[in-house]
Amino acid sequence: MNAAVAQSPIVSITNVTKDYTLGKVVVPALRGVDLQVHPGEFISIAGPSGSGKTTLLNLIGCVDTATSGVVSVAGQDTKQLTERQLTHLRLHTIGFIFQSFNLVSVLSVFQNVEFPLLLQRKLDKNQRRERVNQLLEQVGLAHHAKHRPNELSGGQRQRVAVARALVTRPQLVLADEPTANLDSVTGQHIIDLMKELNQKEGTTFIFSTHDAKVMSHANAVVRLADGKFLDRLSPSEAKRAMAAGAEGH
Amino acid sequence: MFQLFLIAFRNLGTHRRRTVLLGGAIAGVTALLVILMGLSTGMKETMLRSATTLATGHVNVGGFYKVTAGQAAPVVTAYPKILEQVRKAVPELDYAVQRGRGWAKIVSESGSLQVGVGGIDVKDEPGFRQVLQIQEGNLDGLNEQSTVLLFEKQAKRLQVKVGDTVTISAPTMRGTNNTVDVRVAAIATDVGMMSDFNVFVPSGTLRSLYQLRDDTTGALYLYLKDVNQVPHVQARLRTVLADAGHQLMDNDPRAFWMKFEVVNREAWTGQKLDITNWEDELSFITWTLTALNGLTGILIFVLLVIIGVGIMNTLWIAIRERTREIGTLRAIGMQRTRVVVMFLFEAMTLGALGTLAGALIGLAVCLGVDSAHVGVPEAVAMFIMSDRLHLVVNAGSVVGAMVFITTCTTLISLIPSFLAARLKPVTAMHHIG
Ligand SMILES: Nc1ncnc2c1ncn2[C@@H]1O[C@H](COP(=O)(O)OP(=O)(O)O)[C@@H](O)[C@H]1O
Numbered sequence: 081m082n083a084a085v086a087q088s089p090i091v092s093i094t095n096v097t098k099d100y101t102l103g104k105v106v107v108p109a110l111r112g113v114d115l116q117v118h119p120g121e122f123i124s125i126a127g128p129s130g131s132g133k134t135t136l137l138n139l140i141g142c143v144d145t146a147t148s149g150v151v152s153v154a155g156q157d158t159k160q161l162t163e164r165q166l167t168h169l170r171l172h173t174i175g176f177i178f179q180s181f182n183l184v185s186v187l188s189v190f191q192n193v194e195f196p197l198l199l200q201r202k203l204d205k206n207q208r209r210e211r212v213n214q215l216l217e218q219v220g221l222a223h224h225a226k227h228r229p230n231e232l233s234g235g236q237r238q239r240v241a242v243a244r245a246l247v248t249r250p251q252l253v254l255a256d257e258p259t260a261n262l263d264s265v266t267g268q269h270i271i272d273l274m275k276e277l278n279q280k281e282g283t284t285f286i287f288s289t290h291d292a293k294v295m296s297h298a299n300a301v302v303r304l305a306d307g308k309f310l311d312r313l314s315p316s317e318a319k320r321a322m323a324a325g326a327e328g329h
Numbered sequence: 330m331f332q333l334f335l336i337a338f339r340n341l342g343t344h345r346r347r348t349v350l351l352g353g354a355i356a357g358v359t360a361l362l363v364i365l366m367g368l369s370t371g372m373k374e375t376m377l378r379s380a381t382t383l384a385t386g387h388v389n390v391g392g393f394y395k396v397t398a399g400q401a402a403p404v405v406t407a408y409p410k411i412l413e414q415v416r417k418a419v420p421e422l423d424y425a426v427q428r429g430r431g432w433a434k435i436v437s438e439s440g441s442l443q444v445g446v447g448g449i450d451v452k453d454e455p456g457f458r459q460v461l462q463i464q465e466g467n468l469d470g471l472n473e474q475s476t477v478l479l480f481e482k483q484a485k486r487l488q489v490k491v492g493d494t495v496t497i498s499a500p501t502m503r504g505t506n507n508t509v510d511v512r513v514a515a516i517a518t519d520v521g522m523m524s525d526f527n528v529f530v531p532s533g534t535l536r537s538l539y540q541l542r543d544d545t546t547g548a549l550y551l552y553l554k555d556v557n558q559v560p561h562v563q564a565r566l567r568t569v570l571a572d573a574g575h576q577l578m579d580n581d582p583r584a585f586w587m588k589f590e591v592v593n594r595e596a597w598t599g600q601k602l603d604i605t606n607w608e609d610e611l612s613f614i615t616w617t618l619t620a621l622n623g624l625t626g627i628l629i630f631v632l633l634v635i636i637g638v639g640i641m642n643t644l645w646i647a648i649r650e651r652t653r654e655i656g657t658l659r660a661i662g663m664q665r666t667r668v669v670v671m672f673l674f675e676a677m678t679l680g681a682l683g684t685l686a687g688a689l690i691g692l693a694v695c696l697g698v699d700s701a702h703v704g705v706p707e708a709v710a711m712f713i714m715s716d717r718l719h720l721v722v723n724a725g726s727v728v729g730a731m732v733f734i735t736t737c738t739t740l741i742s743l744i745p746s747f748l749a750a751r752l753k754p755v756t757a758m759h760h761i762g
């Protein structure tokens with residue numbers, strides 16, 4: 081872990097702002113955030129609803145663009161990249177677990193998970209099948225491979241989304257409240273899986289969460305408030321800070 | 330790539346109602362297009378076949394003979410030698426006939442008609458038997474001299490039946506009227522305009538009416554194996570016949586009977602040959618073909634626009650509904666071009682299946698109507714020169730229509746696909762619709 085910190089950051093965010101425009105109203109979602117995440121870190125982003133967690137993850141995940149500031153991913157300033165290069169970055173470097181699953185409804189569970197591999201065109205059919213089946217096993221959906229997403233529960237869909245994000249073995253995995261729709265056992269299971277990947281493969285994880293239990297697995301908890309970077313704490317500090325914050329209210 | 334097609338197929342399957350609706354609309358237009366084309370081609374074919382058989386060859390060697398400068402007769406003298414030269418020069422020839430041409434009055438006890446009189450050797454005219462439907466009597470009756478072939482309406486006007494005698498009266502070059510009594514040998518079903526102003530008698534009878542020599546005729550009608558060779562044959566005949574020492578008239582793309590005035594004004598006397606093609610001789614009716622084509626074209630265009638807008642709308646909605654999915658795919662790492670390809674493929678599949686179904690329906694209707702020998706109203710029969718609806722399906726144009734409509738569908742879907750693919754992934758993912 082300490083060795084990892086010494087490397088150059090995989091995510092580097094400098095003075096980033098993001099405004100949403102709703103008609104004539106400008107909503108500032110991020111107001112100057114700085115963040116450095118190093119390879120192999122397991123970072124939790126915490127903060128109350130509306131504090132900008134999703135917005136920040138979207139910027140890191142290259143699915144949205146910042147209003148100002150610099151977002152660097154894997155050493156590349158995303159502002160300098162073409163749409164094609166950004167897409168390439170998303171496909172090969174980043175795995176994204178969206179808050180609202182976002183599965184392809186006409187494809188089966190297996191096909192959904194396999195899809196990024198098909199886009200990558202790196203593995204042959206057998207390798208893909210092996211990889212997908214292994215992941216489905218790990219998320220406990222081996223018996224649902226042939227089902228369509230609409231035949232699954234919310235938790236099961238979430239696990240498909242997790243499997244899809246991990247299937248390419250990306251350097252960086254972003255997860256927006258990955259356990260929000262899961263019961264605590266499955267949630268724990270997913271976190272264990274992520275942790276295992278983090279330790280075995282050195283995959284960097286950045287996930288947003290409300291859940292203090294989930295936070296306790298992180299190297300560090302980055303707290304956001306009202307679109308601003310609040311502090312970067314260790315899990316135990318965070319736990320205390322949040323407890324204090326709760327008392328303060 | 331396969332997965333793209335799979336998504337496209339599955340999407341078509343999932344939105345079955347819309348797919349059926351859209352595919353049905355596409356199939357409908359295609360069917361209509363095929364039927365209209367079949368109708369148009371069929372009418373054209375009928376019209377030209379009737380007209381070319383009765384009133385002109387594909388290429389004609391006609392001409393005028395002038396005793397004095399102002400008295401032109403539409404005849405070709407010493408035709409056997411010319412026919413021989415023509416046969417030698419035109420290997421594309423299917424068959425050639427000589428036709429007498431006259432303009433005369435037919436008189437019966439109860440009426441009279443001014444008509445063009447064709448002099449034919451019926452045994453040499455295979456086309457006649459195909460084009461004419463004999464209602465009464467027999468075409469072979471025209472093998473006998475002093476007989477006449479009338480059409481239904483003419484027979485009604487003259488109030489005559491097969492076996493009755495009518496008198497044909499014609500002005501000759503000498504300024505007197507010659508007459509000949511002829512027996513009605515056959516009455517044929519009307520073939521549109523052609524039957525209004527044409528009757529046919531044996532060539533010998535026509536010659537005796539005009540007191541012409543045996544080796545004189547009105548024109549040589551040449552029927553080619555392939556109509557497309559007409560321009561070549563026409564051009565070749567001009568040089569060959571000129572080289573053989575014949576005087577040729579300048580090319581004038583009109584029917585022979587429209588040329589008297591011009592010819593009479595010219596100073597020459599003797600024989601001049603005039604080489605025309607079927608379009609020249611029928612120039613006074615080909616406008617109907619043009620009108621028919623124009624009408625079909627407009628109808629098809631309007632239909633295509635209406636359906637095109639409908640398809641565009643539906644495709645637009647279909648693609649908008651899936652904007653979220655597009656956003657997801659883009660966020661996972663699908664390139665814009667692939668998103669567009671995916672939707673284009675979907676539209677193309679829909680178009681291909683729709684047009685295929687439509688073409689089959691159209692074909693079935695065309696073949697069905699054609700073999701049912703559906704009759705047409707007289708006004709239409711007049712123009713198409715047949716009392717039956719004839720539909721001809723041209724494989725090339727059916728495939729052409731299919732390709733065209735599929736291409737249109739695909740192109741139409743290009744716009745919404747492109748717009749959807751252009752969205753930022755996060756915008757697309759949060760799209761509501
Ligand atoms: N698409 C959007 N359009 C307008 N405002 C938005 C949009 N997405 C988020 N916001 C606003 O930006 C702020 C941060 O939102 P978000 O990043 O979703 O927070 P969190 O994920 O921490 O709940 C909120 O005030 C939210 O209302």
Ligand SMILES: [Mg+2]
Nearest residue numbers: 133134179256
């Ligand atoms: Mg959020």
